[in-house]
Structures are given as structure tokens and as C-alpha cells.
Amino acid sequence: MKILFTISFLISVNFVYSANRLKDIVTIKGVRDNPIIGYGLVIGLNGTGDSGGEITNKSLKKMFSTLGLNAVQEVSSNNVAAVIVTAKMPSFGRVGQKLDVTVSSIGDASSLAGGTLLITPLKGGDGNVYAIANGALSIGGLKQGAKFATSGRIPNGAIVEKELKLDFANKKSIRLTLNKPDFTTAARVTKVINQNLGGKFATASDSATIDLIIPSHYSRKVVDLVAIVENFKVHQDQKARIVINEKTGTIVAGGEVTLGKVAISHNDLVLEVGSAEGANKPGALFLLEKKTNLNDLVQALNAIGTSNEDLISIFKTLKANGALTADLEFI
Numbered sequence: 001m002k003i004l005f006t007i008s009f010l011i012s013v014n015f016v017y018s019a020n021r022l023k024d025i026v027t028i029k030g031v032r033d034n035p036i037i038g039y040g041l042v043i044g045l046n047g048t049g050d051s052g053g054e055i056t057n058k059s060l061k062k063m064f065s066t067l068g069l070n071a072v073q074e075v076s077s078n079n080v081a082a083v084i085v086t087a088k089m090p091s092f093g094r095v096g097q098k099l100d101v102t103v104s105s106i107g108d109a110s111s112l113a114g115g116t117l118l119i120t121p122l123k124g125g126d127g128n129v130y131a132i133a134n135g136a137l138s139i140g141g142l143k144q145g146a147k148f149a150t151s152g153r154i155p156n157g158a159i160v161e162k163e164l165k166l167d168f169a170n171k172k173s174i175r176l177t178l179n180k181p182d183f184t185t186a187a188r189v190t191k192v193i194n195q196n197l198g199g200k201f202a203t204a205s206d207s208a209t210i211d212l213i214i215p216s217h218y219s220r221k222v223v224d225l226v227a228i229v230e231n232f233k234v235h236q237d238q239k240a241r242i243v244i245n246e247k248t249g250t251i252v253a254g255g256e257v258t259l260g261k262v263a264i265s266h267n268d269l270v271l272e273v274g275s276a277e278g279a280n281k282p283g284a285l286f287l288l289e290k291k292t293n294l295n296d297l298v299q300a301l302n303a304i305g306t307s308n309e310d311l312i313s314i315f316k317t318l319k320a321n322g323a324l325t326a327d328l329e330f331i
Contacts, residue, residue, distance in 0.1 A: 022176070022189065023230035026210070029175035030166055033088040036130050040120030042081045042103065042112055042137065048149075049081040049115075050107035056082045063118070081109035085120045085133050087158050093130075094163055098156035101133045111149035113139050122158060133158035171222050173213045181208035184237040192232050240326035242315060249308035251315075253298075253326070260323040 041059055042049070050056040059082060064070075087101040103117055115137050122131040137152035178185060186204040193202040193212065202212045218225040240257045244250070298311065318324035 019233035020236045021230065022192075022232050022234060025180070025185070025234070025236050026176040026178055026189070026230075028226065029177060030168070031091045033090055034124055034130075034164065036087050036089045036122040036124050038085045038120045038122040038133065040083055040085050040103075040133070041118045042083050042105075042109075042115035043079065043118060044114060044116045045079045045081060045109065045112065046114060047078050048111035048113070049078045049109045050105075051078055053082065053107045056080055056107055081105050081112060081115065082107045083112070083117070085117065085122060085158075087122055087131060087133065089124065089130050089160070089164065091164060091166060092168075093160045095160055097160045099131060099133075099158040099160065101154045101157040103137055103152050103154065105150040109150060111139075112137050112152050113149055115152075117154060117157070128162060130162045130164075131158040131160050169220055169222055171214060173211060174222070174226070176210040176212060178208045178210075180236070180238070181206075182237050182239070183207045185234065186210060188234050188237070192234050193229060196232055197229075241329060242324075242326050243329045243331060244312055244315070245331050246312060249312075251308060251311060257324070257326040259318065260325070 039059075041056070041063065060077070060080060082105070083103050084106055085101055085103050087099045089099070090097070093099070101117075101122075103112065105112060117134050117137060119132060119134045121129040122133055124130050133154065135154040135157040137154055139149055139152040176189070178189070186207050186209070189210050190202045190204045193210070194200050197215060199215065201215055202210055204210050212229070214222055214225060238254055240254070242251065242253045242257060244252075315324065315328060319326070319328050
């Protein structure tokens with residue numbers, strides 16, 4: 001049985017977004033971490049290593065040969081594991097700088113606990129060796145180690161041997177890339193930079209790219225310029241979107257999500273979004289103003305104990321009807 005009294009919600013709550021620093025929403029071309037990778041051996045395992053795999057055995061034989069032990073014909077030990085070693089090379093990594101590394105088993109080793117990584121060259125995508133890794137592994141706490149015993153880390157386990165070539169101080173221009181491409185945000189970034197630098201130095205070429213010409217008075221002082229620009233604040237625009245996790249019942253909404261004129265019935269609920277003149281219309285349990293946003297709707301429905309399952313069903317219906325100005329994304 002449906003309840004036939006009316007409650008009128010005429011509140012219009014606007015979403016207020018705080019300004020973001022440019023350094024939090026853009027990246028500078030060329031200024032990023034670069035993955036480096038290598039193949040190595042972990043030794044010192046207590047019988048939890050590879051069970052005599054061909055790759056591990058050949059690697060041991062090659063290692064002994066390098067050490068001058070050419071007489072060794074066949075090597076097999078379950079105290080050794082073949083691993084892949086990865087790390088991130090900073091853009092301005094300098095020789096001698098230490099990096100954290102991740103070590104992961106590629107054979108049938110059951111655990112890397114207590115193992116030590118032998119010296120392992122780490123290469124970039126160009127095939128050059130940029131760092132050398134080695135050291136004792138840590139696989140986390142007792143619970144973490146038990147679950148993921150075939151992967152571990154070595155804090156400060158690699159030393160940079162070769163630097164990336166990046167002449168940043170002498171650049172004539174730099175390119176900023178929005179982490180979340182958006183035409184409105186790109187236009188705002190361009191406007192804020194030009195206003196603060198006092199000239200037309202920044203130009204947006206698309207929804208993600210802003211090219212910035214280095215002003216003459218910042219020649220050879222690009223670092224100082226970037227330090228100033230990255231602290232400019234911009235209101236980042238975002239597309240209206242509702243993300244729903246039906247497994248957990250979690251609903252996250254962002255952007256200017258608004259509702260059009262619509263009326264729906266769900267179980268014992270009668271929901272109507274229309275004009276204030278309809279407040280006395282019989283049979284409307286909830287009447288929301290036409291310009292009501294999602295925040296008003298959710299507050300109104302939560303006030304009477306509407307479940308997340310009901311909210312999800314209502315959102316689906318509103319979207320199908322065309323009354324919900326937002327994208328629905330299910331994860």
C-alpha cells in the first residue's frame with residue numbers, strides 16, 4: 001500500500017570544488033619514472049626454491065663459469081630461485097642514488113623468505129643498464145608473507161649506475177599533460193598560467209595538452225619557473241558520473257549530477273521530480289525541485305531509510321528514462 005501524503009524538498013545544494021594545484025593534476029613531459037627490469041637469482045633459501053628447473057640450472061652454471069668454476073657440469077639446488085627484478089628509475093636519478101626494488105619468482109619456488117638476491121643488472125627499454133640490484137629480501141609481516149611469499153622487496157636495493165639524458169634547465173618550452181583530459185580544465189589551466197605570467201605563454205592544443213613557452217626572463221631558470229607554475233591553483237572540472245559497486249552496495253558520485261522532470265514508482269516509494277506547483281499533487285510521497293541535484297535526492301531517500309539496493313535501482317531507472325544527467329559505471 002502506497003502512502004499518499006506529500007513532503008516537499010525545495011533545497012538546491014550546489015557542489016563546491018576546491019581548487020587544485022597544477023602539480024596535482026598535470027605531469028610534465030619527460031619528467032616521469034621509467035621502469036627498469038632484470039633477471040636474477042635468489043640464494044640462501046631453506047629448500048623452498050625452484051625444483052631444479054632448466055632456467056635456474058643454466059643460470060647457476062653460467063654464474064659459476066663467470067666466477068671461474070668452469071669444471072662444474074651440472075648444478076641443481078632447491079635453495080635457489082630464478083626471479084624477475086623491477087624498479088623505477090626517476091627522471092633525474094643520479095649515479096649513486098639508491099632505489100627500492102621488487103623481486104618476484106618466475107619458477108616453482110614456494111617461498112623467497114630468507115633469501116638474498118645476487119647482483120642483478122637492471123635495464124631500461126633501450127637495453128642499457130641503469131642500475132645494479134642485490135641484497136636481502138623482505139616479504140612483509142607474518143600474514144602478508146604467508147600469502148605472498150613468492151614476491152618481496154629490497155629497500156634501497158639498487159644503485160643507479162647510469163643517468164638519463166635530460167637537459168631540463170635549457171629547455172625553450174615544456175609540455176604539460178592533464179592526468180584526466182578535459183577541455184574545460186585545459187582552458188582554465190591555460191588562462192590561469194597566462195594571467196599569472198602576464199602574457200600569452202601557454203596554449204592548449206587539445207583536452208590533455210598545454211604547451212608552455214619559457215618566458216625570456218626565465219631562460220636557463222626553468223626549474224624556478226616550474227616551481228612557480230606548479231603551485232598555481234585551478235578548479236578541475238569533472239564529468240558527471242556515478243560509479244556503482246553492486247557487490248558491496250557502494251555508490252560514489254562526482255561532478256554536476258542533476259535530475260530532469262520525472263516520476264518513478266519503486267516498491268512503496270513514489271518519487272516525483274518536477275516543479276514546486278506540484279507539491280499538492282495527491283500520491284506524491286517525495287516531490288523534488290526540477291533543478292535538484294543528486295545530493296538532494298540521496299538525502300531525501302536516506303531520510304526514510306532507503307537501502308543502497310533501492311538507490312541503485314532508482315539510478316538505473318532514472319538513467320534509462322533520460323532524467324539523470326550522468327554516466328553510470330558499474331564495477
